[in-house]
Amino acid sequence: QVQLVESGGGLVQAGGSLRLSCAASGTIFRIAAMGWYRQAPAKQRELVALVPNGGSTNYADSVKGRFTISRDNAKNTVFLQMNSLNAEDTAIYYCYARDIWNKQYWGQGTQVTVSS
Numbered sequence: 001q002v003q004l005v006e007s008g009g010g011l012v013q014a015g016g017s018l019r020l021s022c023a024a025s026g027t028i029f030r031i032a033a034m035g036w037y038r039q040a041p042a043k044q045r046e047l048v049a050l051v052p053n054g055g056s057t058n059y060a061d062s063v064k065g066r067f068t069i070s071r072d073n074a075k076n077t078v079f080l081q082m083n084s085l086n087a088e089d090t091a092i093y094y095c096y097a098r099d100i101w102n103k104q105y106w107g108q109g110t111q112v113t114v115s116s
Helices: none
Strands: 002-007 010-013 018-026 031-039 046-052 067-072 077-082 091-099 104-106 110-115
Touching: 002 091, 002 104, 018 031, 018 091, 018 110, 031 067, 031 077, 046 067, 046 077
Parallel strands: 010 110
Antiparallel strands: 002 018, 018 077, 031 046, 031 091, 067 077, 091 104, 091 110
C-alpha cells in the first residue's frame, strides 16, 4: 500500500502562486508514476500533471506554461508549483500515485481557491 499526504493549498489572489507538496509512504518502491489531479465543483476530476518513472511529464493544456511538476525521489515527494493562478484553477487538488501493477492511490485532497 501507498499513503499520500498533501499540503500547501489555500486561498490566493488571481495572478498569484502556490506550491503543493505530496509525501508518499508505504510500499513506495512499487510507485511507477506520481502526479496531481483536481476536481472543481460540479465537474469531473481531471489530470493536472503526471510524471512517470523515467518518462515524459504530461500536463493538462489548461496549465501548460503556468504549472510545473517535480519529484524528489530521495524524499518520496512530488511538488506542484502553480503560477499565474486564475479563478478556473479553483478546485480540490489530489495527489495521485500509480504502482507497477497499475493500482491507483489518492491523497485526501487539498483545497485551492483563487479569488478574482
